[in-house]
Amino acid sequence: MPFGKITQVAHYVPNNIVTNDDLSKIMDTNDEWISSRTGIKERRISFEENTSDLSVRVAEDLLRKSGVSATELDFILVATMTPDFATPSTASLVQGRIGAVNALAFDLSAACSGFVYAYTTAEKFIQSGSQKGIVIGAEVLSKVVDWSDRATAVLFGDGAGGVLIEATEEKHLHGANLQSDGLRGLSLTADQKLPKANFQANREENPFLYMVGRDIFDFATREVPKNMKATLEKSGISADEIDFYLLHQANSRIIDVMARKMKQSIEKFPMNLQKYGNTSAATVPILLSEEVEAGRIKIGSNQKLMLTGFGGGLTWGTLVLSI
Ligand code: ACO
Numbered sequence: 001m002p003f004g005k006i007t008q009v010a011h012y013v014p015n016n017i018v019t020n021d022d023l024s025k026i027m028d029t030n031d032e033w034i035s036s037r038t039g040i041k042e043r044r045i046s047f048e049e050n051t052s053d054l055s056v057r058v059a060e061d062l063l064r065k066s067g068v069s070a071t072e073l074d075f076i077l078v079a080t081m082t083p084d085f086a087t088p089s090t091a092s093l094v095q096g097r098i099g100a101v102n103a104l105a106f107d108l109s110a111a112c113s114g115f116v117y118a119y120t121t122a123e124k125f126i127q128s129g130s131q132k133g134i135v136i137g138a139e140v141l142s143k144v145v146d147w148s149d150r151a152t153a154v155l156f157g158d159g160a161g162g163v164l165i166e167a168t169e170e171k172h173l174h175g176a177n178l179q180s181d182g183l184r185g186l187s188l189t190a191d192q193k194l195p196k197a198n199f200q201a202n203r204e205e206n207p208f209l210y211m212v213g214r215d216i217f218d219f220a221t222r223e224v225p226k227n228m229k230a231t232l233e234k235s236g237i238s239a240d241e242i243d244f245y246l247l248h249q250a251n252s253r254i255i256d257v258m259a260r261k262m263k264q265s266i267e268k269f270p271m272n273l274q275k276y277g278n279t280s281a282a283t284v285p286i287l288l289s290e291e292v293e294a295g296r297i298k299i300g301s302n303q304k305l306m307l308t309g310f311g312g313g314l315t316w317g318t319l320v321l322s323i
Helices: 020-024 031-038 051-066 090-098 111-127 182-187 213-235 252-261 280-293
Strands: 003-012 017-019 042-044 075-079 104-108 132-140 158-168 173-180 188-190 209-211 244-247 304-311 315-322
Touching: 003 051, 003 111, 003 280, 017 020, 020 031, 031 252, 042 158, 051 075, 051 090, 051 132, 051 158, 075 090, 075 111, 090 104, 090 132, 104 111, 111 132, 111 158, 111 173, 111 280, 111 304, 111 315, 132 280, 158 280, 173 213, 182 188, 182 213, 213 252, 213 304, 213 315, 244 252, 244 280, 280 304
Parallel strands: 075 104, 075 132, 244 304
Antiparallel strands: 003 158, 017 042, 132 158, 173 315, 188 209, 304 315
16 A cells, blocks of 8 residues: 655745734734744744745745656645635636646634544545645634733744645554544633624634633643653554644743643654734644754655644644654
8 A cells, every 4th residue: 555755844034024023013922922932033924925826836846846847736725714605615716827637625714733533534535545745734813813812822923834745554553543522612712704604603703813822831731741652652653753833823821831741852742923923723844844944854765753733623733754
């Protein structure tokens, strides 16, 4: 049976940098609060580019760096909670713009776990005969952030990252463990402008991103390490054997807790949230791409990675893979 392997990585973030000090000029906040509570120092905010624009940049870069042509792609999956439209999907927009005429394309909505969910889906396509495909996590969260709510506005940013996956004979994805808990879904919502269905009629209308931060913090630090450990068990790989833990970049304090619970040095948990904030589905692939660019992670080296996402849905999930 064929298996999926990451053969290229890429990321793209908008040029416009917004620092904590910039935010303190438009809302009642300050660098000290944001840095000490979250680790975030600045984020990228898109002026004009939408989620599909960021995704196209990533897709084009993946093709350019790999030498693979767009017509060779069998699938394009985009994980996002901020698509350009309800339909057409962001993935369809990318497919059209890059000329990937042979690729199926669809979006996947699992908030900050989106990339991990989408990668697992891509692995299934490869196992059933697809040869090459692209998985992207992309967000323009600034579209849905309530810029009058300091409790959420300071946390999020825009960006995109992705991977090219190709079929190989050797297994590279050693374990995947995806979970969700819809009963706790209202802890993190973003309604955008979709009309309300009847069953939601009694719920307060809030088109913007809304989050009960403390609940998500508690959920992440309690549930996610259990998921990480269960994935290791499934994979037959020990925590010590993992070279790098690429976790969702929401809050450095959450990552510190995870490192302690996994009994691993914090050095194994690269972070870039200080530069980008929480870019939801984009955090894990941006981090992977930056670590490859920095030479710490090498494609084809057989290093063992853990990729973990958690957030809206609620959803959470972990992959253990060799790169
Ligand atoms: N600047 C200054 N003060 C602030 C700010 C701000 N930006 N935001 C909140 N405060 C104040 C609050 O009003 C509160 O004041 P009070 O005590 O007088 O009421 C105080 O700071 C503490 O607020 P808390 O919300 O209790 O702060 P906490 O330490 O819990 O940190 C945070 C909040 C950073 C949001 C944290 O709970 C967190 O990281 N949660 C997890 C987020 C996460 O993991 N999300 C992932 C999923 S995202 C997705 O799926 C899209």
